[in-house]
Amino acid sequence: MRLSHGFVPTLRETPAEAQIASHRLMLRAGLVRQTAAGIYAWLPAGLRALAKIEQIVREEQDAAGAQEVLMPTIQPAELWRQSGRYDAYGPEMLRIRDRHDRELLYGPTNEEMITDLFRQGVRSYRELPQNLYHIQWKFRDEVRPRFGVMRGREFLMKDAYSFDIDYAGAVVSYRTMMLAYMRTFQRMGLKAIPMQADSGPIGGDLSHEFIVLAPTGESQVFYDAGFEEIDWVGADYRYGNAEDLERFFKQMTSMYAATDEKHDHAEFTALAESRRRSGRGIEVGHIFYFGTKYSAPMGLSLAGPNGQPIVPHMGSYGIGVSRLVGGIIEASHDEAGIIWPDTVAPWKVGILNLKPGDAACDKMTEALYAKLGADALLDDRDDRPGAKFADADLMGHPWQIIVGPRSAAAGEVELKRRATGERATVSPDSALARVLS
């Protein structure tokens, strides 16, 4: 994108309503604009980051064997009556009526709908296990939306639903998703820690919240240093292999991790001091097993091995995709602005033409832009160098390639790494090589 004709309305001052860092920076960097309380429009830069995050989630879900579907945002009330949740859900559910006065709702989640789909399409236990997911906008009419997209009313969520013959199968599905989550968050440059969560009467120990570490996070967490050190993406755990998954689950759950509410000081200090970590975190995902809570009342029943009907055991697995945009910024920013991890940055590189109209500057920046393509943002605005530096830092491109009259005349560019502030004067070719490596 050429910034001179791009819709990236950066703000020099912070709008009064934004309190926390990610909200301020998302507004200032032109990622989103608020439409109503807890409802946001995504502008080009924000949408690009959102799409990259969504794509990483998608790739890791697919790698773990889940199948993507897309369910509607609007659901019939009837489905929710079958599970008994229509009356139980309360005012967080946005209820609507169509012209025929039929009761509908804007989906806050999809257990009922997926169970309905599954019972229509699957007949035999031999077709299990299966895991279906979608990435779709949800609406929960929060009493008090806040923190920008971190707690909006409308939000983009990945939710997956597993179907297994029995509890043992459900455990494998659960562990599979847990591994996929560790890999997903790692790829986004985040340190994620699964914390055992309250799961109600059904879940047993199969309910975990995924907390992402961020200095400004909402809750205090204590954990084993292993969560920061282990490379989940590279680890040799194989999906579809129950032993690998058990080994993974043991490694995961053997390390200490707790939020302040559940923190056990004695257990924590039993860890070697060098292994103890504490910090703040933001919840970005939640996985849990819920057995036959929906399959039973909704009549999801398949032919079992001995001809008798079986009721599948289910689990659900959520990731707050739009929340992650805010979460990543909370985890990675400084005074000047956002510091995007390479994998989720709206643009991987910002090319700064410090003097549009200068033949050498124009030629060099255009050549770089042509080679970098869509993942580059070319700042070709007729503006002061200072304004471009400030906006580039604010927008947080992982790399900046800075071209001014002096360096252009010398056939060189300045390459700046946003995360470290490190700068080097190099040839355009070697700048390209480093950015693309």
Place this chain on the structure above:
RNA sequence: CGGGGCGUGGCGCAGCCUGGUAGCGCGCGUGUUUUGGGUACACGAGGCCGCCGGUUCGAGUCCGGCCGCCCCGACCA
């Protein structure tokens, strides 16, 4: 939902107490200037002061109602 606060050009704010027809900074446009970290000067565009009603000769300002948004708490991906 309990408590608090705020709605005035795109953004940040003053003006309201003590009614007299709207102002500042930033941004935006034009020109000159400057040219590697938000340059300086000049000129200019842009606001039915959230909405409705009331009081008054006159309402951004006073009174009533409504709507919207934010913060703390309880609640939540």
